Amino acid sequence: MSHAARRRGRGRATAPPVDEPSQNSPHRGAPRQGPAGAFDGPSSRGRGLSSVPPAQTSPGDSASQQEPPATLSQVVTPSQAVPTQAPPAPRGDPARDPQNVPRYTDTLKNIDLSAEFFNIDQLYDKPTEFKRRPGFNTSGQAISLSVNAVPVVDFPKKNVYQYDVVIGNGAENRAVQRKVWASQERQSKTGQGMLYDGNKLAWSLTDHPEIRTMVDLDKEEGFPSRGDKNTYRLRIVKTKKLDISIIDSFLQNKVQMGIPVAEAISFLDHLLREGPSLNPHLVAVKRSFFARSGQRHDLGGGIEVFRGVYQSMRLAEGQKMVVNIDVANCCFFKPGSLLSAMVANMDMRDASQLARAFQSEQSNGSKRLSATAKTAQGRFKGTALKAIYNGNPSPDKEWKMFKINTNNANEEMLEWKDPQTKKPTGQMVSVAQYFKRRYNLTLRYAQLPLIEMTKKSAKFPLELLHIKENQRYSTKLNEAQTSNMIKFAVAPPDKRLAAINEGKSWLNWEKDAYLQNYGLRMGKEFIKTNARLLPPPGVKFGNRTEQPQTKGRWDLRGKTFLSPNPQLLEAWGIGIFENGRIRPDKAVIDKFVADFTRAYRGHGGHVSNTPPYIAKLVPDAGNAVQKGNPQYYSNVLMKVNAKLGGCTSQAVPHPSSGFQKFTVPTMIIGADVSHPSPGSQDASMAAITVSFDRHAGRYTSTCQTNGHRVEVITENNWRTMLQPLIVEWVKSVGAGQLPQRLYYIRDGVSEGQFAHVMNQEVPHIKACLSAVANKQWTGNLTVMVASKRHHVRAFPARGPASDQRGNPVPGCLIERDVTTPNEFDFYLYSHTALQGTSRPVHYTILYDDANHPPNVIQNMIYEHCYQYMRSTTSVSLHPAVYYAHLASNRAKAHVDMPSSRGPTGGPGFKVNQPQSSDTPETEVKPLMAMFNMNNIRTSMWYI
Numbered sequence: 001m002s003h004a005a006r007r008r009g010r011g012r013a014t015a016p017p018v019d020e021p022s023q024n025s026p027h028r029g030a031p032r033q034g035p036a037g038a039f040d041g042p043s044s045r046g047r048g049l050s051s052v053p054p055a056q057t058s059p060g061d062s063a064s065q066q067e068p069p070a071t072l073s074q075v076v077t078p079s080q081a082v083p084t085q086a087p088p089a090p091r092g093d094p095a096r097d098p099q100n101v102p103r104y105t106d107t108l109k110n111i112d113l114s115a116e117f118f119n120i121d122q123l124y125d126k127p128t129e130f131k132r133r134p135g136f137n138t139s140g141q142a143i144s145l146s147v148n149a150v151p152v153v154d155f156p157k158k159n160v161y162q163y164d165v166v167i168g169n170g171a172e173n174r175a176v177q178r179k180v181w182a183s184q185e186r187q188s189k190t191g192q193g194m195l196y197d198g199n200k201l202a203w204s205l206t207d208h209p210e211i212r213t214m215v216d217l218d219k220e221e222g223f224p225s226r227g228d229k230n231t232y233r234l235r236i237v238k239t240k241k242l243d244i245s246i247i248d249s250f251l252q253n254k255v256q257m258g259i260p261v262a263e264a265i266s267f268l269d270h271l272l273r274e275g276p277s278l279n280p281h282l283v284a285v286k287r288s289f290f291a292r293s294g295q296r297h298d299l300g301g302g303i304e305v306f307r308g309v310y311q312s313m314r315l316a317e318g319q320k321m322v323v324n325i326d327v328a329n330c331c332f333f334k335p336g337s338l339l340s341a342m343v344a345n346m347d348m349r350d351a352s353q354l355a356r357a358f359q360s361e362q363s364n365g366s367k368r369l370s371a372t373a374k375t376a377q378g379r380f381k382g383t384a385l386k387a388i389y390n391g392n393p394s395p396d397k398e399w400k401m402f403k404i405n406t407n408n409a410n411e412e413m414l415e416w417k418d419p420q421t422k423k424p425t426g427q428m429v430s431v432a433q434y435f436k437r438r439y440n441l442t443l444r445y446a447q448l449p450l451i452e453m454t455k456k457s458a459k460f461p462l463e464l465l466h467i468k469e470n471q472r473y474s475t476k477l478n479e480a481q482t483s484n485m486i487k488f489a490v491a492p493p494d495k496r497l498a499a500i501n502e503g504k505s506w507l508n509w510e511k512d513a514y515l516q517n518y519g520l521r522m523g524k525e526f527i528k529t530n531a532r533l534l535p536p537p538g539v540k541f542g543n544r545t546e547q548p549q550t551k552g553r554w555d556l557r558g559k560t561f562l563s564p565n566p567q568l569l570e571a572w573g574i575g576i577f578e579n580g581r582i583r584p585d586k587a588v589i590d591k592f593v594a595d596f597t598r599a600y601r602g603h604g605g606h607v608s609n610t611p612p613y614i615a616k617l618v619p620d621a622g623n624a625v626q627k628g629n630p631q632y633y634s635n636v637l638m639k640v641n642a643k644l645g646g647c648t649s650q651a652v653p654h655p656s657s658g659f660q661k662f663t664v665p666t667m668i669i670g671a672d673v674s675h676p677s678p679g680s681q682d683a684s685m686a687a688i689t690v691s692f693d694r695h696a697g698r699y700t701s702t703c704q705t706n707g708h709r710v711e712v713i714t715e716n717n718w719r720t721m722l723q724p725l726i727v728e729w730v731k732s733v734g735a736g737q738l739p740q741r742l743y744y745i746r747d748g749v750s751e752g753q754f755a756h757v758m759n760q761e762v763p764h765i766k767a768c769l770s771a772v773a774n775k776q777w778t779g780n781l782t783v784m785v786a787s788k789r790h791h792v793r794a795f796p797a798r799g800p801a802s803d804q805r806g807n808p809v810p811g812c813l814i815e816r817d818v819t820t821p822n823e824f825d826f827y828l829y830s831h832t833a834l835q836g837t838s839r840p841v842h843y844t845i846l847y848d849d850a851n852h853p854p855n856v857i858q859n860m861i862y863e864h865c866y867q868y869m870r871s872t873t874s875v876s877l878h879p880a881v882y883y884a885h886l887a888s889n890r891a892k893a894h895v896d897m898p899s900s901r902g903p904t905g906g907p908g909f910k911v912n913q914p915q916s917s918d919t920p921e922t923e924v925k926p927l928m929a930m931f932n933m934n935n936i937r938t939s940m941w942y943i
Helices: 003-008 104-108 115-121 174-181 184-190 246-251 259-278 338-345 351-358 371-380 431-439 479-489 493-507 513-518 586-602 630-643 715-732 751-773 854-864 879-894 933-938
Strands: 141-147 149-154 160-167 201-204 211-216 231-242 283-285 288-290 296-300 303-316 320-333 361-363 366-368 384-387 399-408 413-417 424-430 449-453 459-461 465-467 528-533 538-540 573-577 613-617 650-652 666-674 685-691 699-705 741-747 780-787 794-796 812-814 824-828 841-848
Touching (some): 104 115, 160 259, 246 303, 259 493, 338 371, 371 399, 424 431, 699 715, 699 879, 741 751, 794 812
Antiparallel strands (some): 141 528, 141 794, 296 303, 413 424, 538 650, 666 685, 685 699, 780 841
């Protein structure tokens, strides 16, 4: 059977006899083939672990393979940067790598794994070692925080046997696998208690002999048997007995991470998910479960959002295993008419307008879909549908949409068959005529295109199709939908905690038959962790020091900037946006100029009395000019002053803080790689920031394209972006010397990519420093990753750790109970949430040859969040990374593409797996060169 036929369900290889294993069946111990599946339904629970690890792959570039340092004369400037095709990087980058290359940890996608687990994948010659936790913070005061996790209090103590499962030829689709496993024939052989991962593994408390049987799905579904046409071979073979106690041995550092530990964790994960996955009232989406009876909200465009529950198992500090429980939100199609859904989703007035927009276009004598039809096809492809009309011979049959046809019901022709003999008559009729003759049904919108299904190329008139319940919507939301989504998703701590408890009740652990049978039991109460409230820093301005305490906010009234613009601002201008809702007259403009100038001088800025240049531009002006709000002037002036070389303020460490100031010349580098909307072919964007003063308040930044969906910053980008900034840093900050201490803060990488940061990006950074010095750089290096993509939340009791809304105050630090067992990671609240439930940033120290005590490194990160240049609040993320986000967004204006190309991502683009090949395409156009008069590139041009 061809690949296309299998993809679209046009056939199936005949099952071989039971006593003759198929040559296509994977032998036990062979590497698992095929992509790691998502959890799309109640019985689809991800791929299980194969019995032995996959074959070792070729290691990637390591530090020992670096070229010798370049000389200072070889350093290139950003304007000379021309990205070249980077050498293939080691696999393991999920945003880039081919989806059909198996990795061992792909089988553990529903578990929060620490970085050391990913050494199992053997991506490099040697396992990557990460910084171990040196201890715990002792500064500030001790506090207690309730976190949204419960401990695992009992593990299975009975023998658990693992089995390999082969269904059919070993490559049957998930629907067939689910049906075969749910069959009475299978249950009669194994009993009810066997777990199945939905792919190739099963577990049981019973030591079964090898099972070989045939499952006739026609008989299972109550239809007459068609023999081999719908009969599948099922083979279940025991491969090993699992030792669940090895998890406890690992937590006590008695054994190292390896395959046996991973297999035991995988089993526990599937055991935890089995009950909810088989619950007909719940819909499983990856790690989350949703119920139509739960809270939901109409987003518009035929889409609604469900509030569900997220659960994930993890090994944690304190020699324990915990289950993290949180709120989850997911978008679904509203069940009902497909026509109505398309009209709403495509923002059409009615079906007639939709038909005109869907009308096929002519191209070189053949038809092609209109742009609107292509967009709709991308949004609705794969949706489960039912055909509803009187006389339908299979009213309950589920179809899946494959594509929109170029023909409508009047244009598509088929041969009429005699209703009595079922034989072709030779007469051709249109689809509209067929439904009139066969079912006495007159189509109202015969001018609409037909919808083609994945099975048998069946085609139906659009108006007869209905969307089934619980169909996930995987397209990026538009602005209105996003706004509605945020309003629904944002909830204060008390309501979020109530939603978590409601979701926890859906999981029903206490009555879960599978958990009881195997002996897995979770605690009933959320963990109360011993945390710290770090001492808050002061905020130093030019004329005074503010003490915000734990409020995390202050204002600029009566304060001068720490350092104003070094050069007099003599030439500046104002753009007037006419023809908008507000048209300021000359008196209003003159007042704005006077007030703005006065405000800048009041903050210590240097500005001349020369009147500004006034330009009339295009709509639309806001009302800020009309109001003349002093706070508005101050907010704008923070950015203006920073662009002109000034600095708003500086954090002043508390006397009891473990960090006081940098004692040696220090550089901080922040980095982030942003990717386009899924499905877009735009390039990824790498942004690097470098601190440009002694206290790491000012940062310069540079950006460049970074291939297509490549997360690891390429060697060429490091060389062309970072080296010139190091040269400028040596001149402006280092007094002719390289930094003696370097902090590298990386954002946007998952635990599975930490090894790439250490084995690729870090050697490139060291090579840049060595190239500038023309000798080996020997300073101290600290590497850390900042992440907000997690589900840990804290709920303080009323007291010093809680703000008025019930969120943790800035300075709350979590180091225990939900962090990793051995690595140096922590959760830090450094901001005050304006709405909703605040989320901490998860920091992981990957490497630290300076051996910072926790009191130093953690307090330094926290205090730097108080010197974000354009805000009068502390921020949630270290400014080095925050600025990289700003620069990356600003650099999109320099993408080298014609404006006629139109949008290539954003709202409405289908969220698909990114297309990739065995050789990822990394060669893309560089950004257009940035204007660099007065050395703009080393200023805070992006802020």
